[in-house]
Amino acid sequence: MAVHIGWLLLVMIWTLGCSSPDRRQPDGRPPSPTLSGNAAVKVVSIHVLGGDKLAAVTSDGRAALSHDAGDSWSPIGPPGERTASTKEVRGLAWLDARLYAVTPEGLYQSQDMSTWVVASEGNHEGRTLYGTPHSAWLADHRGRLDAVVGTGALDDGPLITAVAETPSKVLLAASFGRGVLVSDDQGASWKASNQGLDNVDATAVVALADGKVLVGTFGGGIYRSSDGGHSFESASKGLEDAEIQALATDGKGLVVAGAQRGAFRSVDGGSSWERLPDPVGRQNVQSLAFDSQRRAFAGTWGNGLFRSTDEGASWTRLWLRDERGDLLAVARAKNGSLRISARSGHVYGVQGDGEDWHDVGEGSVSSSPIHALQTTPEGGLIAASAIRLYQLSGSPGSWSHLEKYPASRIGGFVISSEGEMLVRTGAPNESGRVLYASGDAGATWTTRKDECLKGSDGARLRADPTGRIIVNGCSCVSVDSGRTWKAIEVPHGHLCRSYLGVSHGVAVGSNNFSDFGIYVAAHDGPFESRADLKGAPSCVAVTSTGEVIIVAESKVVALPANKRAVEERATGNFACADMAVTAEDALVMVGALGAFRSADGGKSWQRIGPPKAGNKAAKRSKP
Numbered sequence: 001m002a003v004h005i006g007w008l009l010l011v012m013i014w015t016l017g018c019s020s021p022d023r024r025q026p027d028g029r030p031p032s033p034t035l036s037g038n039a040a041v042k043v044v045s046i047h048v049l050g051g052d053k054l055a056a057v058t059s060d061g062r063a064a065l066s067h068d069a070g071d072s073w074s075p076i077g078p079p080g081e082r083t084a085s086t087k088e089v090r091g092l093a094w095l096d097a098r099l100y101a102v103t104p105e106g107l108y109q110s111q112d113m114s115t116w117v118v119a120s121e122g123n124h125e126g127r128t129l130y131g132t133p134h135s136a137w138l139a140d141h142r143g144r145l146d147a148v149v150g151t152g153a154l155d156d157g158p159l160i161t162a163v164a165e166t167p168s169k170v171l172l173a174a175s176f177g178r179g180v181l182v183s184d185d186q187g188a189s190w191k192a193s194n195q196g197l198d199n200v201d202a203t204a205v206v207a208l209a210d211g212k213v214l215v216g217t218f219g220g221g222i223y224r225s226s227d228g229g230h231s232f233e234s235a236s237k238g239l240e241d242a243e244i245q246a247l248a249t250d251g252k253g254l255v256v257a258g259a260q261r262g263a264f265r266s267v268d269g270g271s272s273w274e275r276l277p278d279p280v281g282r283q284n285v286q287s288l289a290f291d292s293q294r295r296a297f298a299g300t301w302g303n304g305l306f307r308s309t310d311e312g313a314s315w316t317r318l319w320l321r322d323e324r325g326d327l328l329a330v331a332r333a334k335n336g337s338l339r340i341s342a343r344s345g346h347v348y349g350v351q352g353d354g355e356d357w358h359d360v361g362e363g364s365v366s367s368s369p370i371h372a373l374q375t376t377p378e379g380g381l382i383a384a385s386a387i388r389l390y391q392l393s394g395s396p397g398s399w400s401h402l403e404k405y406p407a408s409r410i411g412g413f414v415i416s417s418e419g420e421m422l423v424r425t426g427a428p429n430e431s432g433r434v435l436y437a438s439g440d441a442g443a444t445w446t447t448r449k450d451e452c453l454k455g456s457d458g459a460r461l462r463a464d465p466t467g468r469i470i471v472n473g474c475s476c477v478s479v480d481s482g483r484t485w486k487a488i489e490v491p492h493g494h495l496c497r498s499y500l501g502v503s504h505g506v507a508v509g510s511n512n513f514s515d516f517g518i519y520v521a522a523h524d525g526p527f528e529s530r531a532d533l534k535g536a537p538s539c540v541a542v543t544s545t546g547e548v549i550i551v552a553e554s555k556v557v558a559l560p561a562n563k564r565a566v567e568e569r570a571t572g573n574f575a576c577a578d579m580a581v582t583a584e585d586a587l588v589m590v591g592a593l594g595a596f597r598s599a600d601g602g603k604s605w606q607r608i609g610p611p612k613a614g615n616k617a618a619k620r621s622k623p
Contacts, residue, residue: 041320041343043299046289047092047131049099054289054297056305056320061088063101065113069295070307070318077101078108078116091129093136093148100136100148102129107138107148119148132165135187137173139163145173145187152187162247166207172215172229174202180215182229196232197223206247206255214270216244216257224270238273239264248288248296254311256296258285263298265312279368280306280315282387282408303369304343317367319344325610327590329578331373332465336583339381340590341370342610347383353586354597354608361397365390372460374415377467382421384410389423389442402442412460416481417467424453424461424472435472435482452476452487464500469524471498474509479524488527490519497550501542501581504561508537508550518548518559518566531559531566539579541587549587549602551576556602569602 042059049055052069055076063086064073077086078101087103094100100119101108107120120138127140129148136148137160145154145163154160158175165171171183173190179200182193194200199220206214213225214235221236222244236242239257246258255266257273263285264273275281280298283306287299296308298315306315326343333339338350345364348357360381368385375381381392382402387409389402411424423436435448453476463470470478474496476485490496491509495516498507507527510516516537519527535552542548546561549569556570575591582588587598589605596605 041304041326042301043287043305043320045092046287046297046299046305047094047099048289048291048297049094050292052291054291055092055094055099056299057089057092058320059301061090061103062086063089063092064320066318069291069293070297070305073318073320076113078103078105090124090127093129093131095131095134095136095149100129100131102127102138130160130163132163132171134165134169135163135171137163137187147187150186152183154181154187154190157181157190161203162205164205164207164213166211166213166228167209168211168228170228172205172207172213174205174215176201176203176218180205180229180232193229194232195230198234199223203245204247204257206249208249208255208269209251209253210269212269214247214255216247218243218245222247222257222270222273235270236273237271238266240275245286246288248290250290250294250296250311252294254290254294256288256290256298256312258288258298260284263288263312276312277314278387279303279317279366280308280312306367315367317345325594326592327577327595327610328369328371329373330580330588330590330595331375332580332582333375333381334377334379338580338582338588339373339375340595340610341365341373341383343369345370345385347373347381348610350595350609354588354595354606357609361392361399365399372410372413374413374421374463376415377417377419382413382415384413384423386410389413389421391441404438404442404445406436406445412472414461414463414470414482415467416463416470418481420481422448422461422470422482437482448482450476450485452485460498462498462500464505465502469500469505471500471505471507474498474507474519477505477521477524477527488519490527491517495536497537497540499540499542499579501546502544504542504546504548506540506542506548508533508540510536516552518550520546520548520559522546531564533557533566538574539576539589541579541581543581543585543587543601545585547601549579551579551589556605558602570605572605 045057047055054066057063063077065076066073077089080087089101091102098109104125108116109119110116130137138146139160143157158178160173161176162174173181179194179197181190183190199217201218203218204216213229215223221239221242223232224235225232241259241261243260249255257264262282263276263280266273284301286301289297298306305318308315324342324344329341331339340348345366347360349360365383366385370383372384383390389405390399407425413423421438436445438445470482474490477488478485490507496509505521507519516533518531520530521527537550537552539551548559550557551574557566558569559566575593576589577591579589589596595609597608598605
């Protein structure tokens with residue numbers, strides 16, 4: 001198991017004493033425990049506990065246990081202060097039929113995964129756990145490594161990112177900044193072992209059954225040792241990403257590597273690598289594990305957990321949480337109804353004020369989250385994940401992959417007034433972040449380039465209800481359905497949110513992370529500075545009367561038409577991912593806590609869904 005660079009930063013933040021925010025719904029109620037409080041499920045570690053038992057830890061400190069190889073999950077961990085809650089878990093390790101869990105308050109152990117006893121009290125901020133077949137290790141960012149059982153220790157060392165054990169019980173520790181450390185006396189003493197290791201930012205280490213050792217580095221790819229970790233040589237042939245984050249082996253010759261931009265497989269001990277198929281092959285893979293039945297598990301930084309039962313040839317999404325309620329995008333259909341997408345890959349149709357929810361199409365669109373939705377002039381529906389486009393066709397409707405899309409990433413897309421699909425690439429290495437256009441439902445594609453598109457922030461494309469006016473983040477605008485573009489003078493160095501309504505457009509941008517400017521345009525006129533905003537915006541919208549609504553951190557604020565200062569409308573933990581204005585000029589906000597509707601300009605919000613899995617209608621919550 002290896003630690004993602006984002007996880008290392010989180011460890012540093014926790015050590016400084018930052019606490020998790022109080023996660024509440026917009027009306028002040030605590031969120032449902034079945035819904036994620038984050039916009040994404042970031043799996044930081046996976047632990048095989050024997051048989052079909054499996055445990056996983058996510059970046060928000062939640063741990064979950066499965067008794068059926070990942071088909072179903074339940075929360076686990078030392079009991080917290082509130083009823084039915086658990087402490088924030090920062091790491092797990094399985095040793096001698098006991099599960100160890102480290103929290104900021106201490107180290108705990110359990111034999112039945114439900115009853116916990118204290119193994120070590122005291123301040124454990126910034127600490128995590130690593131396990132091998134015969135040992136478990138408590139590590140912190142200061143470079144200290146302590147055996148959970150026994151006397152082994154490493155004092156004043158580097159930041160440890162992974163620990164492994166060879167068949168001859170030699171211990172190897174990967175460290176960020178000082179390469180590999182080796183111990184042949186159960187951890188009583190350690191020495192650096194970096195001969196041939198050109199990159200010492202080691203993030204993962206795994207010992208193979210034949211005694212060979214593979215080390216993953218952040219930026220240098222993978223290295224292999226044939227002498228138990230004493231010397232190394234490069235083993236990166238076929239790798240398309242050098243930022244390695246995790247390594248795992250099935251004990252029979254198969255090795256899987258997780259990286260920031262994909263996952264790879266080797267069947268020859270690391271001599272050569274090939275990219276795994278989607279949906280895992282192009283994910284940000286944070287953690288990996290194999291169980292005794294050679295089932296592979298891949299944890300991603302943002303898209304949850306996957307399982308393969310055929311040596312990585314295909315992958316199935318596992319639901320650590322009820323991700324059908326973690327909503328990502330909302331779009332208005334031609335008939336005025338709403339289309340809302342979920343992290344689970346489902347798309348909902350919502351009628352009226354939210355009383356009627358139903359699945360659009362048969363089953364989920366994809367095993368990956370659906371980040372954007374667009375309706376065609378004929379009333380059809382196109383959905384986009386981070387890497388693929390899907391079209392709904394037939395009745396009751398089935399989803400098909402538009403295979404001819406020429407790029408490997410999708411940064412945003414719209415459908416123009418002429419019925420063309422316009423798609424921005426999402427990967428920075430794709431030349432100029434070009435705009436792809438298709439006028440024949442994705443059968444053929446042409447490329448459009450413009451100087452103001454090149455190198456822009458790549459934020460989501462937005463179109464007005466007609467599809468004639470389109471903005472690319474806060475950098476460009478087109479008033480002829482995306483054929484020509486002109487730059488707009490809105491700061492967009494760090495963050496941008498934009499929205500085009502019936503009669504007005506709004507762009508909120510900044511060149512830092514604290515001070516934002518609100519720019520408003522009437523029809524296809526220029527964007528002009530109207531007001532300042534404190535706090536990073538997560539969602540913006542503009543009503544038919546020109547009133548701008550912004551969700552910024554823990555507040556909903558409004559900029560009334562023709563005013564030059566914002567006013568506060570509501571406070572709470574909104575977790576907003578997207579927002580839209582309905583045909584009745586009401587607001588609908590979607591995010592990790594579900595969907596909420598406001599009929600009074602954002603002053604009060606009513607939860608309208610979604611229904612829980614298996615239900616056909618959403619139950620309305622009281623105002």
